[in-house]
Amino acid sequence: MKKxxxxxxxxxxxxxxxxxxxxxxxxxxxxxSGVKISMEVLPGYPFTSFLIPGFFxxxxxxxxxxxxxxxxxxxxxxxxxxxxxxxxxxxMWIIIQVFLPGQYIFSTTIFCCCDN
Numbered sequence: 001m002k003k004x005x006x007x008x009x010x011x012x013x014x015x016x017x018x019x020x021x022x023x024x025x026x027x028x029x030x031x032x033s034g035v036k037i038s039m040e041v042l043p044g045y046p047f048t049s050f051l052i053p054g055f056f057x058x059x060x061x062x063x064x065x066x067x068x069x070x071x072x073x074x075x076x077x078x079x080x081x082x083x084x085x086x087x088x089x090x091x092m093w094i095i096i097q098v099f100l101p102g103q104y105i106f107s108t109t110i111f112c113c114c115d116n
Contacts, residue, residue, distance in 0.1 A: 002075070008083055009072035012065045015090070020062035026054025060089055 025034030030049035037050065047053060068086050071079040 005072050005075045005079065008079065009069045012069035012072060012083065012086070015086075016062050016065040016069065019057045019065075023054050023056075023058025023062050026050040027058060030054065056093075061086075061093070 022035050026032070028034065030051040032050050035050075064082075065086055068079065068082045070076075071082055
């Protein structure tokens with residue numbers, strides 16, 4: 001069981017390390033230039049810039065995963081529940097990316113299938 005907490009904490013750290021810089025870049029450069037994403041991908045989404053997705057990435061997938069990693073590495077009794085919640089939010093994020101814009105993106109579907 002100790003190894004499971006360790007593995008879980010490491011995965012949450014990797015998720016946070018990947019999304020914190022992207023989220024901050026989207027917050028400070030809502031036009032998408034910081035993460036090299038064109039504004040042309042937004043017409044299917046209810047946003048006019050990457051500011052709201054940046055906040056969601058930074059706080060939910062970034063900072064909350066850091067908290068989840070701390071819980072996991074300290075073997076807190078709520079670590080499993082928090083990890084389940086964060087994993088479900090990440091899966092929903094990916095599913096929304098696949099189905100909301102009205103265009104099919106194969107690579108996002110692959111990430112969705114391999115996520116959980």
